[in-house]
Structures are given as structure tokens and as C-alpha cells.
Amino acid sequence: MAITAQMVKELRESTGAGMMDAKKALTETDGDMEAAVDWLRTKGLAKAAKKADRVAAEGLVGVAVSGGRGVAVEVNSETDFVAKNADFQKLVSGITKAALGASDIEALKTTDLDGKSVADTVTSAIMVIGENMTLRRMASVEGETVASYVHNAAADGMGKIGVLVAVTGSDAAIAKQIAMHIAATSPMALSEADLDPVVVERELAVQTQKAMEENATSAKPKPEAVIQNNIIPGRMKKFLEENTLMGQKFVMNPDITVAQAAKDAGVEVTAFVRVAVGEGIEKKEEDFAAEVAKTLAG
Structure with a gap:
């Protein structure tokens, strides 16, 4: 190729x-x-x-919690300017509240919002605001206690990153702290058992190859048994600690893990979602100078 x-x-x-x-x-x-x-x-x-590090899109994530259910909705716009628009923010707020009564994104599109379906409301907003918008995705969690957190908030309940955390127990304060932690660290899964086996297998292959190549070029090579039984398992343990919520060091107190922080507070984390604007959307890089020149020429 x-x-x-x-x-x-x-x-x-x-x-x-x-x-x-x-x-x-x-x-x-x-x-x-x-x-x-x-x-x-x-x-x-x-x-x-992480692919998410290479992608971007504009818009907002709205979050809402009612009783033991929380929802996060991503609505995309073409420009950040529109994301700061009061009308767009009102649209996101309305859609997010409507999502509390919807089971998934397809159900949300048909949910009533001020006399029209959410899908039709978005279409109408496109005509008024003059920019393409997309109701991209919806995520939800349910639990005894659900807490939410919005990072880079543009308005109440919406921003660039939305997090929901469900816990057993009634300590909403620790749930909120864990939500803030998730916004900062973006764990892949709740625990090792929840990680995609394909991801784990791929990481094992990388770490095995890396350890073998390092050993082959080392001035003092280690026995293969040490590589297989100590070095590779040690690196995989570190990978799991860094990429699972329960294994991560708690941002609020790095001396303990999130699992320990939850245990100390008398709660158990049962689910979480983290939705960041633009994850998975390749955004075309614009040459701003060329765009201005083209506009002037026209």
C-alpha cells in the first residue's frame, strides 16, 4: 500500500x-x-x-437527573459560536429534559417537545439558527443514587463533557466527586471485568513484544521466565490500574484508589457514563487564511 x-x-x-x-x-x-x-x-x-485525542466537533452535552435515573445527550453544531448561542443552549436543555422519559436515542427523536417531536424541533432550529445540527447520541444510568457533573460548563447542566455516576447508598457527595474524577481521567471501564477483551488482548500483545525486544537489546538480559512471570504481568497490572475506574488513583486523594474511596464512603459504584463533545467525529482541518481569502475573492 x-x-x-x-x-x-x-x-x-x-x-x-x-x-x-x-x-x-x-x-x-x-x-x-x-x-x-x-x-x-x-x-x-x-x-x-486514543482516537478521541485526534477528533473534534462543536456542540454541547446536556445532563439531567431525576430520581434514580440520569441522562446525557450530545447535540452537535458546526461551530463553537453556535454552541454559545442562547437559542441553541435552550434547545439542548429541552432535549435533555425530554430524554429523561426516553429509553434510547431513537425513542428520544420521537418524544414530544413543546408540541413537536424532538427530531422536528431540531430541524426547525436548523432553519432558524442557520447552521446544521445533529442529535448525535444519548446515554443513561440508573441506580439508588445518581450524580452528574459537567466540565467546561456553558450553562446550567451543559458543557463540553458530561458525566453520570450511579452508586448504591445515599452519599451524593462522593458520587459527585467520582463524577469529577471520571471527567478528568476518562476510564475505559468500571472494572477489569468490564473491559473489552479485545482491548486487553491487544495491550498484552504490545507489552509482550515490547518486553521481548527490550530484553533482546539489553546489556544484561533477564531469563524468559522473569519476563513472562514478572515484567509482563506487572505492566498489565499497571494498564488495568490506569484504565479502570476502580483501579485508578482517586484524583481527590491520590493515596487511595477510587474503589477504596467508595468503600470508605459506604457506597458501591454500579455504573457510569462519560460523554465528551466530538468523540469519534473526524473534523476537517480548515486553513483559516485560505478560507478568508476565498471569501474576499467571492
Whole structure:
């Protein structure tokens, strides 16, 4: 497969690797971007890359909690300017409240909002505001106590990141703190048991290859048994600690894990969701100077 400059650029931006290293990684993996990221990591030339770090879109996430249920809704707009618009924020607020009575995103689209379906309300707003908007996704949690947190709030109950946490027990304060923690650390899953096995298997393959290559070039190679029974398991333990909510060090008190903080407070975290504006949406990079020149020329 031909390796293009754009592919090299994308890999460099997502991993922080040098140009030649990025090009070699793509060449070695026949242009497979994910495999190239893993190749760079086995060589110690890149950190674990998250696709969300490379994507962006505008809009807002709205959150609402009622009783033992919480919802988070993402509504996208073309520009951040519109996301700051009072009419757009009113739209997001209305849709979010309507979501409390909907089971999923498809049900939400048909839910009544001021005499029209949510879908029709969005269409009408597009005509008024003059910019394309999308009701992109909805997530929810249920539990004995549900807390919410909005990061980079644009208005009450909406911002760039929305988090919901469900716990058993009535300590809403610790639930709110854990929600703030999740906003900051973006764990992959609640616990090891909830992690995608494919993700774990991929990480194991990367760490195994990396450990073997490091040992092969070491001035004092370690016995293979040490690699297999100590080094690789140790690195996987660290991966699980860093990427599961229960295993992470609690932002409010790094001396303990989130699991311990919850236990100390007498609660059990049963579910969480974290919704950030633009996750998974590739946003076209605009050359602002060229855009202005084109506008002036027109």
C-alpha cells in the first residue's frame, strides 16, 4: 500500500512520533494505522493513542437527573459560536429534559417537545439558527443514587463533557466527586471485568513484544521466565490500574484508589457514563487564511 504524507501526518499527530519513525511504522504495517501505532509503542516511540485525542466537533452535552435515573445527550453544531448561542443552549436543555422519559436515542427523536417531536424541533432550529445540527447520541444510568457533573460548563447542566455516576447508598457527595474524577481521567471501564477483551488482548500483545525486544537489546538480559512471570504481568497490572475506574488513583486523594474511596464512603459504584463533545467525529482541518481569502475573492 502506498504510504501518503497525510497518513504520516495523522500518525505523527496521534502518537507524537518523529516523521521518519511514523513513515517506517506505516511501511512495516502496510499502512494499517492501528497496527502502526502498536509498532511504534513496541519500539518505545509512542504512548498509547486514543482516537478521541485526534477528533473534534462543536456542540454541547446536556445532563439531567431525576430520581434514580440520569441522562446525557450530545447535540452537535458546526461551530463553537453556535454552541454559545442562547437559542441553541435552550434547545439542548429541552432535549435533555425530554430524554429523561426516553429509553434510547431513537425513542428520544420521537418524544414530544413543546408540541413537536424532538427530531422536528431540531430541524426547525436548523432553519432558524442557520447552521446544521445533529442529535448525535444519548446515554443513561440508573441506580439508588445518581450524580452528574459537567466540565467546561456553558450553562446550567451543559458543557463540553458530561458525566453520570450511579452508586448504591445515599452519599451524593462522593458520587459527585467520582463524577469529577471520571471527567478528568476518562476510564475505559468500571472494572477489569468490564473491559473489552479485545482491548486487553491487544495491550498484552504490545507489552509482550515490547518486553521481548527490550530484553533482546539489553546489556544484561533477564531469563524468559522473569519476563513472562514478572515484567509482563506487572505492566498489565499497571494498564488495568490506569484504565479502570476502580483501579485508578482517586484524583481527590491520590493515596487511595477510587474503589477504596467508595468503600470508605459506604457506597458501591454500579455504573457510569462519560460523554465528551466530538468523540469519534473526524473534523476537517480548515486553513483559516485560505478560507478568508476565498471569501474576499467571492
